[in-house]
Amino acid sequence: MGEKLKDVVRAAERRIYRLVERLLVWFRRLSRWKKIALFLLAFLLVWYLFSLPRTLFDSSYSTLVSDRNGELLGARIASDGQWRFPPADSVPDKYEKCLIRFEDRHFRHHPGVNPFSLARAMVQNIKAGRVVSGGSTITMQTVRLMRQNRRTYFEKFIEVILATRLELSCSKEQILALYASHAPMGGNVVGIDAASWRYFGHSAESLSWGEAAVLAVLPNSPAMMHFGRDREGLLKKRNRLLQQLLDNNIINRTDYELALLEPLPDHPHPLPQIAPHLVTQAYLQRPGNHILSTIDKHLQMRAEEVLERWNKEFSQNGIFNLAALIVDLRTNEVISYNGNVGFGANAYGSQVDIIQSPRSTGSILKPFLYCAMLQEGVLLPTELLPDVPININGFAPKNFSLGYDGAVHADEALARSLNVPSVVSLRKYGVPKFYNFLKKAGLTTLHHPADHYGLSLILGGTEGTLWDIANAYARMAHAVMDYNRYGKYYEWENFRLVRDDQRSGERKEDESPLFNAGAAWLTLQALTNVNRPEELNWDFVASLRRVAWKTGTSYGFRDAWAVGVTPGYLVAVWTGNASGEGRPGLTGARTSAEVMFDLFNILPATGWFETPYGELAEVAVCRESGELKGLYCPESSIDTLLVPAKGLQGAVCGYHRRIHLSDDGQYRVYEQCAGERGIRSVSWFQLPPSWEWYYKQQHPAYRSLPPFSPECASGNLSDAVMQFIYPYPGAILKITKQMDGSRGKAVFELAHRNPSTRVFWHLGTDYMGETTYIHQMELSPDPGEYILTVVDENGVSLSIRFEVE
Known part of the structure; x- marks a missing residue:
């Protein structure tokens, strides 16, 4: 077959050669004028064939x-x-x-x-x-x-x-x-x-x-x-x-x-102004094109009505800007894009697209820390976290309410958005690790290294865009949805805004997913708890469907956030002023959360996330501490809890301990000194003194350890009856000047299990005074290193080392 094909090709070549030869002979025989005419005809034919420009209309388009x-x-x-x-x-x-x-x-x-x-x-x-x-x-x-x-x-x-x-x-x-x-x-x-x-x-x-x-x-x-x-x-x-x-x-x-x-038109009609910030974005990125977006026009118009109504109310308090994003999580398409309100008025920065603008994050990133710690097994969902005044190298975070619970379960701390437990958790997890976690989650505004943000990263020490943050929440929800539906994870693709967005039809499997379905589900569960500060109209919220939601408020009341997630939809809202001006009452719960729930009301109802049992394990935990069942945890306080697989290696309850009491329960005793009082062993839930001081105020049923019987008093010197609340060991203090130029003072605080006990304070070798009930001492030490020692009337002493800059 190969030789026959070569023969055919050679025969064709000979025929073409003979034809060209005959044409040349014919052309040579033509007269000069005929040759010129032929060349002219050929030129006109070529011109005719190529006379149309490649681009017929060189026009600019709307x-x-x-x-x-x-x-x-x-x-x-x-x-x-x-x-x-x-x-x-x-x-x-x-x-x-x-x-x-x-x-x-x-x-x-x-x-x-x-x-x-x-x-x-x-x-x-x-x-x-x-x-x-x-x-x-x-x-x-x-x-x-x-x-x-x-x-x-x-x-x-x-x-x-x-x-x-x-x-x-x-x-x-x-x-x-x-x-x-x-x-x-x-x-x-x-x-x-x-x-x-x-x-x-x-x-x-x-x-x-x-x-x-x-x-x-x-x-x-x-x-x-x-x-x-x-x-x-x-x-x-x-x-x-x-x-x-x-x-x-x-x-x-x-x-x-x-x-x-039909009458003739008597005036020009304005073109529609729906989702104007999205239109402007398209004009800047793809001018002169007709873009088919993923927006649902009728839903967009209803959402704009909701935002305009709330904006009229907020503007009475000098809050002029409002942005919202609604995403269909089943398709990952944005169905409503509200970059701001009042676009046509062009006042108060209304033409700024807040969805794409970096703003201080407040507490909106806390769920990601909670989820990251759960899936690495360094935190259990109900584990107790300290909620007491802290000062870490001059950083002294406070809760929004300015109060403290002493100790609070992790899921409750997340639901209530408590700052101190979050900072303690971040210190345990590590700022660099969380920083990298956020970058992987899609935050594009982390322009500085991790140490630039420090522990403030969890409280709004960085900026984020509503677009990035909404994508991160959706990614967490998709981890649960994908695992429940397919039994595996897929690589994340950001929200789709344009229908002709060039993406492959098949999603790629993610071998190392950022979010574990079990931890993500537990996080979403925690975010359904409405045990928030009393800032929202809870009668309004109670009638709504089940939503996992989180609010955030930046320092100075400049930015108010709310993000809500269901298996069907995500709604993200920002409220504030584009100028950055803060306003009293500008909080996530009082503004953005109410708008968010109003937007959920215009969406179809959906169910709830199925439990990803394959990524969760049942464990026995102590109800009081929220940690794994310990040796001395009473059976009556044991609960069964679902945790991520790595949670099986979580902390074991160390708050329940076995102690010996007299028969009447009035005193603690030892076998060698119980005498006629008798002795019985019980399990006792005991918190550190600094936690206990605040915990008792919120939990009246909590019982402090009873005192040792007089016969056994010499045996309690090693017990932790006191603990410093401020400062932390090794703290570096900065003492500022007063308005009149005089040197200020630092307030040192101590927790004692028996507040009525007299406590004597010593700074180095100098005696500073005594306290009873409220164990606080105002001191103004000069720069240098110090040892602060306290001794109670029973002879129990406690020391702490600190430095003054």
């Missing part, structure tokens, strides 16, 4: 954004100041019939040029002594619009040539679409799509017969569409065309009479 169903959301004018929409692929049927009847009734049958029309026009022009008719076909007019040259006889000849060439390159439908998209429609309006919106307030697909007729005759005399100028002439032209449509049975009598009753 930027259009439509919703998921093709309904226009908004537009931005072209760079040359014209309302010229990007070319459409087709024209509406009514407009096509009107245009062909008015401009070129033989359009479907000629090759781009109608010789009879040209001849008739020439005769009419000669008789009139001026140009009264051009005889141009729609194809020739399209070429004229494309070239934009001065109208001369030579230019007309070029249009004739190019019109035939255009017919060879494009179908009749394409030529109609090109003409309709670039025909002048009066003023700075070009094309029927722009004209339909500007003159009639709707799309070209919805044109009536009367409207279609107006747009068909308009390019013939576009100056007529100047409001207040020769409207009678335009009306007569339209009606003559309608009469022709009736006479040729294109429309019936009813359509004709209804079309005659």
